[in-house]
Amino acid sequence: MRPFLQTSSLVLLALLIVPFALYAIDFGQSGLRDALPEPHYIQSENTVANVSVFVHMATGAAITALVPFQLVPAIRRRWPALHRWSGRLIIVAGVATAVGGLVYIALRGTIGGTPMDIGFSLYGVLLLGTALQTIRHARAGRFVDHNAWALRFFWLALGSWFYRVHYGLWYLATDGLWSNPQFTGGFDLVQNFAFFLPYLLGVEIYLRRRR
Numbered sequence: 001m002r003p004f005l006q007t008s009s010l011v012l013l014a015l016l017i018v019p020f021a022l023y024a025i026d027f028g029q030s031g032l033r034d035a036l037p038e039p040h041y042i043q044s045e046n047t048v049a050n051v052s053v054f055v056h057m058a059t060g061a062a063i064t065a066l067v068p069f070q071l072v073p074a075i076r077r078r079w080p081a082l083h084r085w086s087g088r089l090i091i092v093a094g095v096a097t098a099v100g101g102l103v104y105i106a107l108r109g110t111i112g113g114t115p116m117d118i119g120f121s122l123y124g125v126l127l128l129g130t131a132l133q134t135i136r137h138a139r140a141g142r143f144v145d146h147n148a149w150a151l152r153f154f155w156l157a158l159g160s161w162f163y164r165v166h167y168g169l170w171y172l173a174t175d176g177l178w179s180n181p182q183f184t185g186g187f188d189l190v191q192n193f194a195f196f197l198p199y200l201l202g203v204e205i206y207l208r209r210r211r
């Protein structure tokens with residue numbers, strides 16, 4: 001029963017993520033083709049910044065959409081080769097997402113200024129670190145450590161989606177209280193960290209209890 005519930009929850013999660021993944025892929029590929037419907041504030045004169053941010057959207061969409069399947073017990077058990085190959089793909093895409101986002105922040109900065117630069121940079125560094133640790137422990141055959149880092153990576157990979165979910169729910173409930181288009185309101189400032197840190201803390205508590 002437990003593997004069935006786990007699999008159903010992961011498949012449901014993957015379905016909920018699909019609209020955001022499609023939005024991110026479409027945004028990324030339109031940006032790379034210079035075919036955004038109207039010039040977007042994210043675009044700049046700097047080609048490296050443009051390529052970094054648009055590639056990070058496409059690779060980010062791939063990791064967000066694929067990562068739930070990595071945790072499906074039946075796939076890991078029955079098709080270990082598939083788990084390994086999709087895992088490698090997700091790690092490469094995760095590294096590209098984090099590096100792309102970090103390069104963009106370094107060259108261009110975010111719309112929300114320093115607090116958002118700090119929050120998003122921390123997010124990128126954590127995503128990069130957990131991706132590298134996940135594959136490092138898998139290659140060394142340390143599967144307890146691999147599982148722990150993979151779980152951290154999983155929650156971080158969902159972070160960008162959680163960011164939009166938090167905003168959507170907040171705007172539904174409060175009509176945008178403490179939030180503004182410059183991303184400098186109280187809610188915006190908390191959001192710079194709240195889309196990944198609480199989830200990471202939850203993983204640490206879970207891992208400690210399990211040990």
Ligand code: HEM
Nearest residue numbers: 024057060061097098101102110111120123124127157160
């Ligand atoms: C996890 C997968 C990720 C996906 C799917 C994703 C997707 C996106 C999308 C679609 C946008 C455009 C936002 C909009 O205007 O609607 C965006 C913006 C941005 N993302 Fe990501 N992203 C991901 C991860 C990351 C990471 C890890 C970083 C940090 C290194 C990052 C940094 C940024 C930055 C700096 C912007 C521009 C913020 C601004 O100034 O408005 N993203 N992302």
